Amino acid sequence: MxxxxxxxxxxxxxxxxxxxxxxxxxxxxxxxxxxxxxxxxxxxxxxxxxxxxxxxxxxxxxxxxxxxxxxLDGLADGGEPHPLQRAFVALQAAQCGFCVNGMVMGSLGWLEARIAAGNRAVPTKEEVEDFLSGASADNTRNYLCRCGTHTRIVGAIRSAAKEMVR
Ligand code: FES
Ligand code: FES
Incomplete structure (x- = not known):
């Protein structure tokens, strides 16, 4: 990385x-x-x-x-996009795109911390929703999408997590 x-x-x-x-x-x-x-x-x-x-x-x-x-600017490894970047594109998780930096970088830190702590389970939909809302114990900060594409964002984070825990 x-x-x-x-x-x-x-x-x-x-x-x-x-x-x-x-x-x-x-x-x-x-x-x-x-x-x-x-x-x-x-x-x-x-x-x-x-x-x-x-x-x-x-x-x-x-x-x-x-x-x-x-x-986010340096997230791609050489020319290879990070799994989070690929998932956000594949699932068209952005509408205007303004929130995407926070969604990607915040979830990157969250997922890497989970993995470093030995938790290699793909987070459930509810866990990702708690992460984004700031309700989870390991992330008390929220991430807002004004366009309301949270459903796709949740899917993209889970999809990337599947690759990241392999
Ligand atoms: S611009 Fe920093 S949290 Fe909104
Ligand atoms: S896609 Fe527009 S703010 Fe999230």
């Missing part, structure tokens, strides 16, 4: 710039999106040392130096 960036020199207490703007404006990353700006929708999600982070509210001085930052 490709690691996108390692933060360097960002631990300055002076730097109150949000991680989202650092990624988009300084590094040209187009994956993380500005949705709500108040940590409520998930559109800006990136993985910070493997943990989903709402980059719209994560100030740079809170990002430890040498942190591994993974974004």
């Amino acid at each position: 490709q690691a996108d960036y390692q933060s360097t020199g960002t631990g300055s207490s002076q730097n109150s710039e949000q991680l989202l703007y650092w990624l988009r404006d300084r590094l040209g990353q187009q994956g993380p999106r500005f949705g709500c700006g108040i940590a409520q929708c998930g559109a800006c999600t990136v993985l910070l040392d493997g943990t989903p982070s709402r980059s719209c509210v994560q100030q740079m001085h809170t990002v430890p130096d040498q942190s591994e930052i993974r974004t």
